[in-house]
Amino acid sequence: MIDKPQINEIDDINAIPDFVFERFRIKRLPDHIEMVRNSQSIPGTEGGMRRVTGLNTDQTGSVNYFAGSNQRSHEVRNEKVHHVRRALTVPEMFGPSEGDVLAISWGSTRGALEEAIINCRKEGIKASGMHLRIVYPLPLMFKEIFAKFKKVVTVELAYGDSLKPAPLMMLLRSETLVDVRSLICRATGRPIRPKIIKEKIQELLR
């Protein structure tokens, strides 16, 4: 039994139970993560007066227009995303970690992909599936995972054709430089069925 409200009112991040991390396939982040500003005081705190602004600021919170300061702010902000990237582990996989085809999905297509892979395996097709729960940032080991498959394809409910690459496919290609293709990329708004995925995989391997 999961007591949902309790999770929402946690004061200490160390109190978050391990299964929450396992569900999102992420490790705990380091204790100290640098922020652009040192002070994060709230109104009413004596001596902590600060301005929250969209302009670039230095560590003290004062607006700063110098080139070095702007570069530092970008480095610090991106490092926060990099911490998450390093903490991400291998996403949920259906089937073995090597074979002929790896089909990648995200979001609502998870169930259809899982069923399609089970059915493919029953017929002896060496297909595996991978479902992304977090699309950005992506974990760092995708290239190694993709290398164990002959073909890598995406299953997504988004438009793509020969001249307009589908979004997830484009993202994976740019991250890994692997020749990822779209298996299904349509914008009909209707759910993708396991049968269609299986047929497309069979067609791909023919």
Add this chain to the structure above:
Amino acid sequence: MNVQTVNPEQKLTIKDLHTENPRWCIGCGDFGIVMALKRFMIDDTLNPKDTVNVSGIGCSGRAPNYVNTYGLHGIHGRPIPISLGLALVRPDLNVFVHSGDGDALSIGGNHLIHGINKNFNCVFLLYDNELYALTKSQTSPTTRKGHATNTQPSGSYLDPLNAVRLVLGIGASFVASSADWMPDHLGQVLDAAFKHKGFSFVHISQRCPHFDPNNFDHKSTSWFSFLTHEKGIPVDKRLADKVEVVQHDPSNAEAAFKIANSSRVHFGLYYHDPKKPCYDQILRDLITKTEQKSRKDMFAKFRI
């Protein structure tokens, strides 16, 4: 630049409220407005740690960065929803909202309507320089007809929006008007606005020498009048004997509309209704009246 701390034992000074040198054009009216705000904070002994300046985008949006209090340089046209949230959660804070004529009347026009209607406790400063100046001179809702800007180079096509008449029409509980070059009068207006519990709308005529040097003629006094009354705001000391003074009772809404409708400019308190209910107060009263339940009891039904 280090943020200075204020010693509570000592009297607050202008230096304590200084953060950095503003990035406004030479002669900009915003300098006068921020200085008047600082002087008002010293005169009324406002504690900087309990003061929050919220702004939108524009030349006016930079104001919170130049006052050493808590500040939020928000998003375009949306300082009102941000400050409503602040007013609801933290009634102990003094909230000042800084918004320009484009920010408040064009991009954030819809929020201005509901901010005034909800009548939450804040002081709203409308910096009216009659054009968009941060983006280098475009026509704004208050640009006067015939004035050439980058977007309407042959002269603005429409009559300007009358901000004071607009907010009177929506039902603002406090409507006053002043100008950046009258620090004494502006200070008095801020003082009255701060003491009013509710949404205090303060229209400030702001000079813009770089993009529209002729928007307000601060050297002559023939084009405007002061509104005064025993319940209103005293006339600017420096200009008292040079300007026409009109007696106006701020509780008279009909007379306020007549003055706002006239082609002549009037500085002073147009309208003041201290009895209009405040949305933030209503919500807080509702919370205190509601029966207290522990979180555990509340969520017991939703357990899965």
